Amino acid sequence: MPLILTEEQTMLKDAADGFLAEHAPISHLRHLRDSKDADGVSRDLWRAFGEMGFAGVIIPEEHGGSGLGAVEAGVVAEALGRTLTPSPFFGSSVLAARVLSDAASADQQAWLPRIAAGEAILSLAVDEGPKHQPARITTTAERSGNGFKLNGAKGFVLDGHIADALIVAAKTGAGTTLFLIDARTSGVEIERTVMVDAHNAARVTLTDVQVDADAVLGAVDGGEAALESALNLGRACVAAGLIGAGDQAFLSTVEYLRTRKQFGKAIGEFQALQHRAAHLFTELEIAKAAVLAALQRIDAGTEKADLAVSVAKAKAGRVAELAVQEAVQMHGGVGMTDEYDVGLFMKRVRVLNELLGDAGFHAERIARAGGY
Amino acid sequence: MTDLETFRAETRAWLEANCPAECRGPLDNDEDRVWGGRNATFKTPAHKRWMEVMGERGWTAPEWPTEYGGGGLTREQAKVLGSEMRRIDAQSPLSSFGIWMLGPALLQFGTEEQKKRFLPEIVRGEIRWCQGYSEPGAGSDLAGLQTRAEDRGDHWIVNGQKVWTSYADQADWIFCLVRTDPDAPKHLGISFVLFDMATPGVTTRPITLISGKSPFCETFFDDVRVEKENLVGTLNRGWDVAKALLAHERTMIGAMGDMGRPMGQVAVDSLGLDETGRLDEPMLRARIAELEIDVAAFRLSMERVGDQVKARQVSPAIASMLKYYGSELNKRRHELAMAAGGSDALEWESDRSRKGTAARDWLRTKANSIEGGTSEVQLNIIAKHLLQLPGA
Numbered sequence: 001m002p003l004i005l006t007e008e009q010t011m012l013k014d015a016a017d018g019f020l021a022e023h024a025p026i027s028h029l030r031h032l033r034d035s036k037d038a039d040g041v042s043r044d045l046w047r048a049f050g051e052m053g054f055a056g057v058i059i060p061e062e063h064g065g066s067g068l069g070a071v072e073a074g075v076v077a078e079a080l081g082r083t084l085t086p087s088p089f090f091g092s093s094v095l096a097a098r099v100l101s102d103a104a105s106a107d108q109q110a111w112l113p114r115i116a117a118g119e120a121i122l123s124l125a126v127d128e129g130p131k132h133q134p135a136r137i138t139t140t141a142e143r144s145g146n147g148f149k150l151n152g153a154k155g156f157v158l159d160g161h162i163a164d165a166l167i168v169a170a171k172t173g174a175g176t177t178l179f180l181i182d183a184r185t186s187g188v189e190i191e192r193t194v195m196v197d198a199h200n201a202a203r204v205t206l207t208d209v210q211v212d213a214d215a216v217l218g219a220v221d222g223g224e225a226a227l228e229s230a231l232n233l234g235r236a237c238v239a240a241g242l243i244g245a246g247d248q249a250f251l252s253t254v255e256y257l258r259t260r261k262q263f264g265k266a267i268g269e270f271q272a273l274q275h276r277a278a279h280l281f282t283e284l285e286i287a288k289a290a291v292l293a294a295l296q297r298i299d300a301g302t303e304k305a306d307l308a309v310s311v312a313k314a315k316a317g318r319v320a321e322l323a324v325q326e327a328v329q330m331h332g333g334v335g336m337t338d339e340y341d342v343g344l345f346m347k348r349v350r351v352l353n354e355l356l357g358d359a360g361f362h363a364e365r366i367a368r369a370g371g372y
Numbered sequence: 373m374t375d376l377e378t379f380r381a382e383t384r385a386w387l388e389a390n391c392p393a394e395c396r397g398p399l400d401n402d403e404d405r406v407w408g409g410r411n412a413t414f415k416t417p418a419h420k421r422w423m424e425v426m427g428e429r430g431w432t433a434p435e436w437p438t439e440y441g442g443g444g445l446t447r448e449q450a451k452v453l454g455s456e457m458r459r460i461d462a463q464s465p466l467s468s469f470g471i472w473m474l475g476p477a478l479l480q481f482g483t484e485e486q487k488k489r490f491l492p493e494i495v496r497g498e499i500r501w502c503q504g505y506s507e508p509g510a511g512s513d514l515a516g517l518q519t520r521a522e523d524r525g526d527h528w529i530v531n532g533q534k535v536w537t538s539y540a541d542q543a544d545w546i547f548c549l550v551r552t553d554p555d556a557p558k559h560l561g562i563s564f565v566l567f568d569m570a571t572p573g574v575t576t577r578p579i580t581l582i583s584g585k586s587p588f589c590e591t592f593f594d595d596v597r598v599e600k601e602n603l604v605g606t607l608n609r610g611w612d613v614a615k616a617l618l619a620h621e622r623t624m625i626g627a628m629g630d631m632g633r634p635m636g637q638v639a640v641d642s643l644g645l646d647e648t649g650r651l652d653e654p655m656l657r658a659r660i661a662e663l664e665i666d667v668a669a670f671r672l673s674m675e676r677v678g679d680q681v682k683a684r685q686v687s688p689a690i691a692s693m694l695k696y697y698g699s700e701l702n703k704r705r706h707e708l709a710m711a712a713g714g715s716d717a718l719e720w721e722s723d724r725s726r727k728g729t730a731a732r733d734w735l736r737t738k739a740n741s742i743e744g745g746t747s748e749v750q751l752n753i754i755a756k757h758l759l760q761l762p763g764a
Contacts, residue, residue, distance in 0.1 A: 282697050288675035
């Protein structure tokens with residue numbers, strides 16, 4: 001398959017870019033932040049996402065979604081990265097929707113149409129410490145009565161403060177089990193954590209949370225495959241978000257190089273800056289190839305697609321990091337001001353880098369798979 | 373089965389039947405490469421056979437049209453052929469500046485007669501070409517070249533000197549930039565001509581590099597007769613041909629960023645694993661993983677650029693991006709290979725070190741970011757043609 005977007009995918013990209021530019025440009029993020037919005041995301045925008053087919057991009061048509069694949073989800077994620085738009089997209093439309101698509105049909109029917117419509121917000125609760133280490137979770141679920149009793153603490157739960165339900169990964173003896181838990185269940189304590197990029201996550205404490213056996217998604221002790229599959233899709237989409245944010249910061253910087261004058265000429269005429277911009281362009285193009293390839297391989301079910309995802313997440317992370325640092329530096333003093341947008345890109349990239357495993361986490365996976 | 377799946381099955385069967393065992397597995401060293409030509413040398417008779425059967429099928433130049441001896445494959449089929457060759461670890465049947473550089477330029481600028489004459493013998497590995505571009509006074513400023521071609525009616529007489537001519541001492545023919553109008557602005561007085569290295573007046577002198585090897589030559593032209601029919605493209609517009617060819621050369625040099633064994637394996641062979649199954653050199657291990665990520669991403673980027681070119685979504689200047697990144701990547705790879713090899717990799721003459729192969733290869737890569745246009749020149753091109761920065 002050619003490593004470029006198809007005509008339909010390009011149309012989706014244009015639609016997503018156009019929609020966000022009109023309805024949720026960066027001023028939208030600023031408004032939510034500066035007004036200290038109670039939700040931190042716009043529910044109207046989320047419903048509009050539903051109408052546009054973005055919220056249900058990977059959800060099957062029979063559940064009201066668009067029935068598309070990872071590449072299309074990545075296209076939407078990249079667009080969101082360009083406008084820095086806060087939205088429950090990663091948590092609900094990617095991670096939760098992917099986990100649910102392997103679940104029992106009752107769970108699918110209960111939630112997928114509502115996610116696709118931009119009505120429900122779900123969050124995946126995996127991380128526990130400051131770093132993404134899904135293999136080391138310590139939250140437990142013990143058999144209790146007719147179901148399970150959960151104890152543990154989760155963090156970096158995307159939009160968990162406004163979630164209707166949480167998908168919690170917990171240890172059940174030897175294996176990992178995924179539980180779908182109503183956010184209002186007794187013993188669930190949720191603290192909103194406003195992040196550096198003005199997007200939101202939550203810390204979730206589970207204290208003797210009693211759930212019925214039907215809260216289990218998939219099989220008891222059998223949650224690892226579904227979790228890993230959702231995490232990989234999520235990582236590839238976050239990588240696409242990194243490309244969106246990094247590339248947009250780069251484009252603003254190139255524009256600034258063309259217009260900002262010092263010493264009587266555009267600063268873009270100075271070779272010291274030209275070479276840095278050209279290097280950054282190169283890195284971004286190479287990262288774009290890695291991200292698109294990972295998304296395509298997820299769709300194709302290619303063997304070792306997870307390694308392609310790690311390459312993509314690590315590469316996009318490093319490159320976006322470089323892009324936002326260069327953006328601030330080349331903008332000079334104004335790059336440090338809150339008024340200019342470049343700082344917002346730097347903050348968003350820091351968060352996306354940490355989300356679902358940073359470059360070090362993914363490099364470790366590459367090294368392990370490479371037998372060293 | 374789709375057509376492509378059928379093609380894959382047939383290709384796999386054909387390769388299994390025709391790729392000799394001796395031609396599978398990594399090359400021991402660069403000297404074992406097959407370059408073809410009148411004075412071709414082969415490591416084994418099997419290597420000769422492998423070049424010949426692939427050449428007959430046109431699969432040494434899979435995407436060239438069949439009427440010029442090429443394989444006539446689509447881009448997707450060529451990708452399948454490549455992946456099937458990698459599957460059995462097949463060595464490249466033929467390394468060739470004719471295939472990598474001259475051929476694409478001839479396909480674009482050559483006359484029908486020139487294509488019919490030169491391309492099939494390139495595909496079959498019968499004629500080995502070299503490139504006459506750089507001169508002592510024209511390196512990064514290539515268009516400042518001074519080798520003169522004087523018009524003598526039905527032919528030119530060429531005088532001058534080239535330098536860094538790769539394998540000029542082993543090549544049969546040269547594609548060469550000469551100044552045909554000394555009075556025109558420098559880019560507008562250059563022509564692109566072809567001639568036989570056996571023509572009287574052509575001499576070559578190998579240059580010994582820091583690697584101890586001599587892949588490059590100085591090449592001298594002393595009243596060399598060049599026939600007018602061997603002009604490629606328009607008189608005095610050779611710079612257009614030269615630039616198009618440079619794009620292919622740059623892509624080729626860039627592709628070196630994706631060659632050789634996985635660096636993790638190289639390091640494991642040298643250093644072994646600790647009890648947790650990791651390389652016992654954590655700092656080196658991290659650098660290797662970062663390199664392998666970049667190599668994987670770069671490989672995909674080459675594929676993407678090819679697809680973009682095919683879909684006419686990018687400027688040909690994109691080759692500068694691949695050249696810049698791939699050559700820097702290859703230098704990084706060899707720095708790590710030396711670190712992984714430690715003092716073993718420092719041995720220069722021993723059989724154990726295969727006469728210092730690692731060290732010599734490492735040193736050779738330092739030219740990657742100079743030859744075919746320096747990294748700095750590539751960055752200039754990107755700034756000017758891809759970013760349209762002012763004054764670039």
